[in-house]
Every structure is written in structure tokens, then in C-alpha cells.
Amino acid sequence: MAETTSINDVISIGQEGDVALICIDNPPVNATGQAVRQGLLDAMAQIGTSAKVIAIYCAGRTFVAGADIKEFGKTPLPPSLPDVLNQIEDSEIPVISVIHGTALGGGLELALATHARVAIEGAKIGLPEVLLGLLPGAGGTQRLPRLSGLPFSLDVILSGRQVPAKEALEKGAVDRVMSGEPRDVALAAAQDVLAGKLSTRKTKNLTADYDAKVIEETLAGVKKKNPHLISPVKCVEAVAACNKPLEEGLKVERQCFIDCMQTPQRAGLIHAFFGERAVSNIPEAKGDTRPLDKIGVIGGGTMGSGITTSCLMAGIPVRLIEVAQEGLDRGVATITKNLDGAVSRGKMSAEKRDAALAMLEPSLAMEDLADVDLVIEAVFEKMEIKKEIFGKLDTICKKGAILASNTSYLDVNKIAEMTSRPEDVLGLHFFSPAHVMRLLEIVQGAKTAPDVLATGFALAKRLKKVGVLAQVCDGFIGNRILGHYSKVNAFLVLDGASPQQVDDALERFGLAMGPHKVGDLAGLDIGYMNRQRMKEEGLDPNARYGGDVADRIAEKGWYGRKTGKGYYLYDAGRPVPNPEVETIIDEVRAEKGITPQSFTDEEIVDRYMTAMISEAARVVEDGTAKRPVDVDMVFLFGYGFPRFRGGPLHYADTIGAEELVRRIEAYAKEDPNYWQVPELLRKMAADGTTFADLNKEG
Incomplete structure (x- = not known):
């Protein structure tokens, strides 16, 4: 075996005859950090013309599996990944990549920039950036369509799924599937290039099989499926540029990437990504x-x-x-x-x-x-x-x-x-x-x-x-907070909004399902029994929000989907507002002497979210939840809170503590018993801190 030379701490090179081998060894996932990016350029320069084929492979359990999370939220140091990949593609010496484990995000984009791709059995490839509110920003939207066509590329980019090596081979994303250790496969594949048994070409010289109708239909589909999300639309817009020369297509991709970077959705989705890991890091x-x-x-x-x-x-x-x-x-x-x-x-x-x-x-x-x-x-x-x-x-x-x-x-x-x-x-x-x-x-x-x-x-x-x-505590994190903010549903409905308007407003905000539809799905008998228990135990002294309408619906045996009738009717297969619920609402309003008023969708969302955030702040304040991020993950994974908003307390930071205190104090003029400013929120408003700051302290 030829002696290897270290370029830096994470990149080394070796040479066997006319084959140069570049090894990336940046555990745990060989992420494309600055040292990897610079090391690849330095390795290419050092090899120069001493080899006739260059093979890039990785040490450890995987090929490059994405960006370096240590660089998230920081200004990236040069060289940029797109610049590195463009230089690799422009190499006059053929460069091949050998993929084992997973080639994800920038890792797959690195492979796409080489002149041939060999996958080791069991490998998977993917471009998961859309799951973080982004899109592949180092050529993935331009090079993959040139190799694999529009339908497959759009599927991979919009789903973020991991594609098995066999499927990748069938679709042209890789050129060969082999077995063996990465270095051995890299050497064997490079020798096949020399022998003319494995062909190489520059992806940028290929022409994408472009179909404007596919782009149009896909764009309409993502807008219908995810009307709240920006990054899927930008993914399609970027891929649509693959019929341009590569340099022009990359410019479109870069602008679409920047557009995504500047949205609150990107911050929310990245918070969700890290939060999922943070909750068990205690x-x-x-x-x-x-x-x-x-x-x-x-x-x-x-x-x-x-x-x-x-x-x-x-x-x-x-x-x-x-x-x-x-x-x-x-x-x-x-x-x-x-x-x-x-x-x-x-x-x-x-x-x-x-x-x-x-x-x-x-x-x-x-x-x-x-x-x-x-x-x-x-x-x-x-x-x-x-x-x-x-x-x-x-x-x-x-x-x-x-x-x-x-x-x-x-x-x-x-x-x-x-x-x-x-x-x-x-x-x-x-x-x-x-x-x-x-x-x-x-x-x-x-x-x-x-x-x-x-x-x-x-x-x-x-x-x-x-x-x-x-x-x-009663309800722990999620159900305790739910028990508090669900009273706002009763407040809004008694004071003039319909259950359907509340649901529609919150679904437009991004909730997977409005609260009354959720009640029907879970079973209205469950909430009814819990309210009865709380009344028996003296835990719910606020009769104004005691579930009068919900109780009367449940007492009629209308438990939601399981009985075919609740806030909605389900005979038609889809929820249709139950007209008899409107009668119950009118009866309760008359008994309580309530004159209905009108609410805008914005007012509904503001009250609902402010109530949720208020109790969530108290849950953190009294230690029921360890950190704000724990509350956020409970609601993302258990209550259908929109992932792109990061969770209720991440969303609270986008509103600001000072504005939240102002809202609560304004609502308290109607009902000072229910609307009370949490001390934690008042302190944050005074000193200008955020829930994100508390996560860092935690």
C-alpha cells in the first residue's frame, strides 16, 4: 500500500501508480466543514498532473453526510462548497467518488460534481435540505436533473428521502454499485477508468431532459400540499433552471437558496432539527x-x-x-x-x-x-x-x-x-x-x-x-398547556366565532388540524371526562371557560368521529359543520347574556397563540419542562404544531416578550382571572431576553 500524506487534520492523499486517492476523515459524518473544503482544494492542487485518475472516498461509517452543524448560524469561511465543487468538476483529470453509508446534502452534491459515482452496496443518497427550509445550494438542483431527469430529481429534492443504491443506479444518479471497503473500491474503480471499463464525463456537459409541464404540475402540487411552505416552491424554481447552461442555473439556485435563508421558516425548521436531538441531550x-x-x-x-x-x-x-x-x-x-x-x-x-x-x-x-x-x-x-x-x-x-x-x-x-x-x-x-x-x-x-x-x-x-x-403536574407539559389554551376556543366561540372559523384560521396559520377537529378525532368524551374530574377535584374554578358548549355536545353522545357526529358531521367522509352545534352555542350565549361579536382570523390566531405561549412560559418557569425547547418538541411531535414555526416558544421569540405582555394586559381587561402575565415573560420583556437565551443556559 502506498504511503499517505496528510493535507490537514481531515484530508489525506495517497497514490498507487496513476491513481491518486483522496480520503476524507472528519468524524462522525465527514461533514463538509471548512477544513474539508480547503483540504479538497489543496489535495487537488498537490496531486497536480502526477495522476491520471483521482478517486475521493471517506473513512469511517459513511461518505459525506451533510454540512458541518458547527457552522450553522455562522458566517461560512472560504472556500465555499459551490466553489470547491466547481473546481473539482472543471478538473482535466477524471475525478470519481466512492459512496458508502450515506451521501446526503453537500455530500451528494460533492459526488454529483465528480465525473463518475460508485456506490458501495447498502449506500443511500439524498438531498434533505427542504426539511430544514432550504434547498440544495451547491449544484444539487442543477446536476441531479442532468443525470437522472426531472421526475426523479424533483421527488428526491422535495421529499428529502434517502434513495437506496440500487434505485440510484437505475435512475442514473450513480454509475456502478460494488462491494468492498471504500479504499479498495476506490482503487479498483479508478483502475477501471484507466482501463476504459468505467466511463467518466462532466455533469455540466450533459443536457437535462427538460419538460415544462412536469415543472408546472409539480409547482402546483407543492403549493396545494404545503401552502405555508416557501422552500418547496423555491426548490422547484431552482430545478426549473436546469435547462440553462450550468453557470446560469447555479446563479438561479444560489438566489433561491438566499431567498430561503432569509425566511423565518428556515430558522424554525432548523430549531426543530436541533431540538429533536436536544431533548435527550440531558x-x-x-x-x-x-x-x-x-x-x-x-x-x-x-x-x-x-x-x-x-x-x-x-x-x-x-x-x-x-x-x-x-x-x-x-x-x-x-x-x-x-x-x-x-x-x-x-x-x-x-x-x-x-x-x-x-x-x-x-x-x-x-x-x-x-x-x-x-x-x-x-x-x-x-x-x-x-x-x-x-x-x-x-x-x-x-x-x-x-x-x-x-x-x-x-x-x-x-x-x-x-x-x-x-x-x-x-x-x-x-x-x-x-x-x-x-x-x-x-x-x-x-x-x-x-x-x-x-x-x-x-x-x-x-x-x-x-x-x-x-x-x-395535572397534564404534564402538553396536556397542561392544552388545558389552558383550549379554554380560548370556548371563549372565542361563545363570544362570536364559529368552531369552523376558529379551525380554519388556525389551519391557515399552519396547524395540521383545527382544535375542534382535533377534539372530534380524539373523542369529545375524553375531554368531557377530564373536565368532570377537574371540577370534582376543584382544579377548574373558572366557570366562564368551563367547557359549557363542549359538555353539552358530549352529553348528547356526540363524541366526534367515533360516533359520526361532534362539532362536525362525518357522513360525507369529510368534516361538515354540525348545524345542531350552532343551536347549542346560541342557547349557551342566551343563558349567559353574551352578545356575539366578530373576530378576524388574525385576532383568533393572536389570542389562541398568546394563551398557548402564556401557559408554556409558566411550565418552563415552574420547572415542569426543563427548557423551552422541550415544550417546542412536545408540540411539534404531539400536537400538530407547524414544524416550520419551530414550536410555540420559538414562535414566541418572533413576536417578542414585550408584545406578548402588551397583548395579555389588553385581554385582561375582558377577563383578568384568565389573562395573567407569567412572571418569566414579564422579566424577559424587561431585560430583552428570549426563550432561545434560556435554551442556551439550559
């Missing part, structure tokens, strides 16, 4: 964990079946417990249906589905939980029932087994008191449907042991969920 999520070799789930209803499905898909055996054979059969049928759905969506193979079902052990005997490592109780949201179950589990489960409650609101400490081992108890609040929704609130009880808490985060990771730490 001391509580680290350290020793307990085994998760077998899990018990109590309850075969919607939640229990979803939790079981999620565990089985992650390869964890589950013992499912129900009290009656009918319920057990129904649960097994639901789990089977869930797994069949995963197969039909391409999430798992039929063989893996069969293997997952083989790991399911249905039982009517709670005693069968004696050997499991973790029990997740997922029964009716009644404290008495949960206390009874945990009392039994205390006598049945082995020493060291973790006892978890999938409660949405209830006091985990009171549940833990029913056992002789409160240190083994925690809350694991899954969101429905549990096998689809990615949020998992991990609720720390007063006596929860550190390794139990760390195991909760380990479970979230294994289930591919976003685990967020929460402290005990």
Missing part, C-alpha cells in the same frame, strides 16, 4: 439503564394496542394483558391490523410482520407479568383503576421491574404510592395512535430512580420516538 437521559428484553402492556384498547404495536415493530417481545377474552381478541386484531398497515406502507416486510406477531403473547392473567422487565399500564383514565392495578403489580412483578403508567393527566406520585417501590415507577405518556405518533412524555415521579428515568429515554430511542422529560 443528564437524566444518560447513565445506567435497566433491561428491556420483555415488556408487559396492560390494556388492549386503542392506546394499549398502539403501544404494543410500537414495541413489536422495534423487536421487543410483549405480553398483552386484558381482563376478558373479547377485549383480548379485539386487541390482537387491532395489533395485527396495525402491522398489516405497516407492511402496506412499506415500513416493514411481511416476514418482519410475522416475526413481530410471533413475539406477542396475549394473556388474561396479570400474574403472567412476573418475568417482564417493564410494564406499561394503558387502561381507562381513572385514578381508582390505576391505583388498583399498581397495587397488584407490586406483588406480581419481579424485583427491579419498571412500572409505568400511560396516563395523560393523573398524578404519577399518587399511583406510585400504591407500591412498595415508588423508585421503580414513572409515567410514559404515549400519544395516539401510539405506533405512529413520535412523542413520548417521560414523567419523573418524586422518587423515580435515575436508572429508571434513563431507561425511559432508552425505550424512546429504541421505539424511534422523541422522548421529552416532564415533571408531575
